[in-house]
Amino acid sequence: MCGIIGYVGDRGDTEVLEVLMDGLSGLEYRGYDSAGVAVANSSIAVRKREGDISALESALDGDDVDGTAGIGHTRWSTHGPPSDVNAHPHTDDDDRVAVVHNGIIENYQPLRDDLESRGYEFESETDTEVVPHLIADALADGCDRERAFRRAIDRLEGSYAIAAVFSGCETVYAARDSSPLVLGIGDDGHYLASDVPAFIEYTDRVIYLDDGEFATIEPDSVVVTDADGTVVDTSIETIEWDPEDAGKSGYDHYMLKEIHEQPTAIRQCLHERVVELEREIAVDSVASLSVPDRVQLVACGTSYHAALYGTRLLRERGVPATAFLASEYDVDAVPVDRETLVIGVTQSGETADTMTALREANSVGATTLAVTNVVGSSAARECDRAMYVRAGPEIGVAATKTFVSQQIALVVLASELTGEYDVDLVGALRDLPGQLQSVLDDSRARTVAEEYLDADAYFFIGRSYNAPVALEGALKMKEITYKHAEGFAAGELKHGPLALVTDRTPVFALVTEGANPTKTIGNVKEVETRGAPVVAVTDGCSDVERYADFVLEVPETHPALAPVLANVQLQLVSYWVANDLGRSIDKPRNLAKSVTVE
Amino acid sequence: MLPAATTPILECVLDELVEAGITDITVVVGYQRERVQSHFGPTYRNVPLSYVRQRTRLGTGHALRTVREAVDGSLLVVNGDQIVDRRIVGDVASAHRRTESIATLGLLHRRDVSDYGGILVDETELDDAGTVPVVELVERPRDDREYRLNAGVYALEPEIFDAIAESEPRTGEHSLVDAISYLVAESEESLPLVRGVESDGLWVDATYPWDLLEVATELIDSGRIGDADTPGTRAISPSASIHGSAVVREPVVVDDNCEIGPGAVVGPYACLGENVTVESGTVVERSVLDTDTRVRSNATVLECVAGQGVEIGAGSTIPGGPGDVRVGDRVFEDENLGALLADRARDDGDVTYAPGSVVGPNATVCAGATVRGTVAEATEVRS
Numbered sequence: 001m002c003g004i005i006g007y008v009g010d011r012g013d014t015e016v017l018e019v020l021m022d023g024l025s026g027l028e029y030r031g032y033d034s035a036g037v038a039v040a041n042s043s044i045a046v047r048k049r050e051g052d053i054s055a056l057e058s059a060l061d062g063d064d065v066d067g068t069a070g071i072g073h074t075r076w077s078t079h080g081p082p083s084d085v086n087a088h089p090h091t092d093d094d095d096r097v098a099v100v101h102n103g104i105i106e107n108y109q110p111l112r113d114d115l116e117s118r119g120y121e122f123e124s125e126t127d128t129e130v131v132p133h134l135i136a137d138a139l140a141d142g143c144d145r146e147r148a149f150r151r152a153i154d155r156l157e158g159s160y161a162i163a164a165v166f167s168g169c170e171t172v173y174a175a176r177d178s179s180p181l182v183l184g185i186g187d188d189g190h191y192l193a194s195d196v197p198a199f200i201e202y203t204d205r206v207i208y209l210d211d212g213e214f215a216t217i218e219p220d221s222v223v224v225t226d227a228d229g230t231v232v233d234t235s236i237e238t239i240e241w242d243p244e245d246a247g248k249s250g251y252d253h254y255m256l257k258e259i260h261e262q263p264t265a266i267r268q269c270l271h272e273r274v275v276e277l278e279r280e281i282a283v284d285s286v287a288s289l290s291v292p293d294r295v296q297l298v299a300c301g302t303s304y305h306a307a308l309y310g311t312r313l314l315r316e317r318g319v320p321a322t323a324f325l326a327s328e329y330d331v332d333a334v335p336v337d338r339e340t341l342v343i344g345v346t347q348s349g350e351t352a353d354t355m356t357a358l359r360e361a362n363s364v365g366a367t368t369l370a371v372t373n374v375v376g377s378s379a380a381r382e383c384d385r386a387m388y389v390r391a392g393p394e395i396g397v398a399a400t401k402t403f404v405s406q407q408i409a410l411v412v413l414a415s416e417l418t419g420e421y422d423v424d425l426v427g428a429l430r431d432l433p434g435q436l437q438s439v440l441d442d443s444r445a446r447t448v449a450e451e452y453l454d455a456d457a458y459f460f461i462g463r464s465y466n467a468p469v470a471l472e473g474a475l476k477m478k479e480i481t482y483k484h485a486e487g488f489a490a491g492e493l494k495h496g497p498l499a500l501v502t503d504r505t506p507v508f509a510l511v512t513e514g515a516n517p518t519k520t521i522g523n524v525k526e527v528e529t530r531g532a533p534v535v536a537v538t539d540g541c542s543d544v545e546r547y548a549d550f551v552l553e554v555p556e557t558h559p560a561l562a563p564v565l566a567n568v569q570l571q572l573v574s575y576w577v578a579n580d581l582g583r584s585i586d587k588p589r590n591l592a593k594s595v596t597v598e
Numbered sequence: 599m600l601p602a603a604t605t606p607i608l609e610c611v612l613d614e615l616v617e618a619g620i621t622d623i624t625v626v627v628g629y630q631r632e633r634v635q636s637h638f639g640p641t642y643r644n645v646p647l648s649y650v651r652q653r654t655r656l657g658t659g660h661a662l663r664t665v666r667e668a669v670d671g672s673l674l675v676v677n678g679d680q681i682v683d684r685r686i687v688g689d690v691a692s693a694h695r696r697t698e699s700i701a702t703l704g705l706l707h708r709r710d711v712s713d714y715g716g717i718l719v720d721e722t723e724l725d726d727a728g729t730v731p732v733v734e735l736v737e738r739p740r741d742d743r744e745y746r747l748n749a750g751v752y753a754l755e756p757e758i759f760d761a762i763a764e765s766e767p768r769t770g771e772h773s774l775v776d777a778i779s780y781l782v783a784e785s786e787e788s789l790p791l792v793r794g795v796e797s798d799g800l801w802v803d804a805t806y807p808w809d810l811l812e813v814a815t816e817l818i819d820s821g822r823i824g825d826a827d828t829p830g831t832r833a834i835s836p837s838a839s840i841h842g843s844a845v846v847r848e849p850v851v852v853d854d855n856c857e858i859g860p861g862a863v864v865g866p867y868a869c870l871g872e873n874v875t876v877e878s879g880t881v882v883e884r885s886v887l888d889t890d891t892r893v894r895s896n897a898t899v900l901e902c903v904a905g906q907g908v909e910i911g912a913g914s915t916i917p918g919g920p921g922d923v924r925v926g927d928r929v930f931e932d933e934n935l936g937a938l939l940a941d942r943a944r945d946d947g948d949v950t951y952a953p954g955s956v957v958g959p960n961a962t963v964c965a966g967a968t969v970r971g972t973v974a975e976a977t978e979v980r981s
Contacts, residue, residue, distance in 0.1 A: 103644070159644060178643070178644050179644045180641065180644055180645075180646060195646075208621075208622075210621065211619070211621070247640050248640070249635040249636070249638070249639045249640045249647070249649065250627065250631065250635045250648070250649030250651070251632075251635060257635070257636070260632045260633075260635070260636045261636055263636075264636065267854075267855070267872070267873065270855070271837060271854070271855060272837050272855070275839050275857065276839075276857050276875060277839045277841060277857045277858075277859055278839070430855075430857075430873060430875065430890075431890065431892075431907070433873065433890065434873075434889065434890035434906055434907035434942075435907070437633075437906070437907075438907065438942060440632065441630070
């Protein structure tokens with residue numbers, strides 16, 4: 001999915017860029033792995049960058065691009081690396097026209113072959129780039145701009161929403177077929193976009209373009225025509241819904257939507273990496289790595305909790321592995337050498353602390369590996385290897401589906417790296433998406449959340465595989481509810497934190513097969529005798545329900561995968577507590593999705 | 599989200615709508631709405647989708663009322679569990695634009711309409727738009743008058759909302775058909791408020807889970823799915839792993855990440871949803887197995903409908919229909935159903951299923967048992 005934006009108007013020259021950039025951030029839910037803008041004046045200024053919109057923003061810093069008409073584009077690629085060159089807008093050889101496009105041009109190859117045979121030079125590998133060259137070709141034949149645009153569009157087969165600007169011209173030309181495009185009618189300019197949120201802060205009056213229609217957008221007019229050039233009667237509609245909701249697919253929050261996308265996230269992460277028939281786990285990007293002497297994982301926040309889980313998986317396979325907080329790595333005098341594999345776990349691939357740690361590791365010759373969600377991100381580029389977790393875009397600031405994908409990626413990675421795994425794990429991985437779905441279908445987390453809404457604090461305990469999930473459960477609770485929450489390896493409780501436990505501090509205990517359930521139950525009894533309510537998250541491997549006030553069930557699975565399912569119950573508890581408290585769930589105060597400062 | 603072959607029926611419905619040129623779609627969701635919303639997201643094939651929640655299931659008319667706020671002109675209504683050809687959708691939409699009626703219905707010629715909705719029309723009053731006045735709507739007609747089949751495709755004006763409110767609820771439910779009958783009754787002879795347009799094309803109904811076998815067959819036979827030679831139709835996913843000694847008898851649909859073990863025989867008319875496993879020596883024929891279902895080794899699975907995450911144990915036998923299917927008090931005789939296993943039902947192996955058996959969600963059947971009739975949700979059958 002991609003998003004496009006266009007603007008023509010006289011808000012004052014410096015503001016064209018501002019409108020375009022606002023538009024792109026309103027379209028961020030459609031993807032954000034590369035972005036670009038073009039502004040037309042006597043020439044055309046094109047600025048584009050791979051990376052999210054903030055990367056484009058910093059590239060534009062201090063840039064005095066101005067003009068009256070502009071277009072912009074944001075992209076999320078799932079195949080092939082995003083790059084500056086492949087980012088939109090695309091231009092012709094002489095930079096007379098710039099084009100943004102959402103959709104797929106199916107006949108681009110014959111068009112490209114034809115254009116190249118006639119001397120047109122292509123810079124990118126995109127299907128889109130044929131469009132500016134087709135326009136240039138028509139201009140060369142003496143067509144005026146509008147006729148040239150129409151002639152190019154006529155040649156296209158496939159789906160598209162396309163917008164173009166020309167040098168020395170205050171008009172945006174647009175056309176659509178099978179891809180969304182909506183026009184916005186403002187007091188001081190006109191807009192076009194893939195979706196209304198792109199310009200809703202400027203106007204709520206819109207015209208929906210139909211398939212096969214063209215639009216000519218100028219500062220003081222908008223004309224919609226059909227394929228023959230006949231003017232079409234259009235009606236202006238007023239948007240009454242909250243455009244913020246557009247990308248949420250009917251969910252109240254992106255976070256809940258993303259929690260429910262987790263079965264799909266796991267499927268994508270496992271896709272073609274796990275073959276039960278061959279009893280095989282294989283990851284192309286790390287296939288030829290030899291078993292390292294030692295492994296260091298560096299990460300921050302939620303990714304750090306995934307890293308802790310990853311170290312546990314590596315250590316049980318005989319590899320000395322340690323997780324480090326990325327922000328402490330370079331100052332902590334960590335011994336690292338050429339025989340060390342350093343794995344950076346970062347959702348965005350841009351986290352400044354993690355990047356610093358990885359660069360440190362690179363500088364001493366360690367082998368580096370990025371485990372990230374963003375194709376072509378800084379981490380993916382700068383590390384020796386990159387393994388993608390394939391969770392898809394995540395908008396909610398509190399990481400949910402990307403954590404699950406990181407967990408799964410690390411299971412697969414630890415198995416591939418060492419070759420040590422049993423057939424039960426392979427089968428259990430394939431059953432996991434369906435089991436996670438059943439947790440989502442049947443969870444009683446909302447009831448638990450309502451019961452303990454006014455708690456003084458929330459504590460989370462677990463051992464072994466579950467200890468990182470206890471930390472993550474607490475972090476999620478802090479992030480979105482603003483309530484005090486702490487997670488502990490269960491054995492640590494009695495070494496201090498137990499002093500905080502009262503009858504107003506519910507304790508969430510993670511009790512699953514293979515994660516030391518008997519000892520964790522011992523800790524449950526400690527808090528129970530102090531009057532604390534106990535919520536057990538369990539697969540039924542023990543009699544913990546005897547000591548618990550509530551039980552949140554997860555299906556039985558391979559012991560190493562139980563924390564993946566248990567974590568989902570904790571996500572849901574945090575979500576419902578935050579929801580019932582009326583918190584700003586998708587954008588918690590003081591927090592940002594991708595932390596690019598140290 | 600029941601599967602038509604291997605994709606949700608609703609996806610087939612949306613495909614036909616998009617192909618018919620519909621550009622704005624509202625989906626009324628209720629039970630397990632999260633699954634629907636997560637599957638389709640905010641757009642489908644570049645057409646924006648919005649979701650409206652029906653909190654209580656009080657009939658089709660009630661479902662339609664939930665979208666009242668989202669609608670400010672003519673609307674087209676289809677059922678989420680009926681696959682209707684794009685031609686029918688197109689015919690109804692274009693006929694409606696050319697009439698003054700409040701409701702325009704799609705009509706089909708079918709020999710037997712007794713299981714569905716029957717419509718009587720006045721053929722003498724054919725107008726320029728090709729529509730005829732609707733005289734009467736009869737659910738499951740038993741008499742032999744000349745009924746058309748109600749295709750379940752309705753083009754409507756906003757007045758329908760008043761008609762829903764005005765028509766009498768039956769057993770607490772507001773049905774869209776009753777509201778349309780109300781409009782028929784309110785019509786003056788000179789100005790019929792409800793008209794029908796004859797159309798033709800694929801029409802498959804999936805009221806009952808065992809209808810899914812027929813749905814799959816129809817979709818495969820109409821070339822919409824499972825045709826390896828036609829690009830764009832799903833047949834065998836490149837990410838499926840099929841052992842060299844397994845036999846695949848086309849037509850089949852094998853979705854992403856499926857695994858088929860050595861010596862297994864799959865097809866004809868076998869539809870394996872995403873991530874389905876068929877272990878060694880197992881035979882699967884004329885069956886629809888939904889996402890994540892696992893059939894252990896040396897089982898025989900004929901005319902079986904299995905939900906998501908079902909496990910059919912090693913050596914179990916589902917010998918195929920016909921059989922009588924019991925659901926509550928009703929008995930459906932001689933249905934072509936070997937067995938129906940609902941989501942996450944499981945058998946431990948060497949289980950024999952009598953034709954027409956139904957196993958409820960999360961039920962477990964112990965090794966060696968024989969299943970007849972209906973096994974209730976989350977119960978255990980011992981041998």
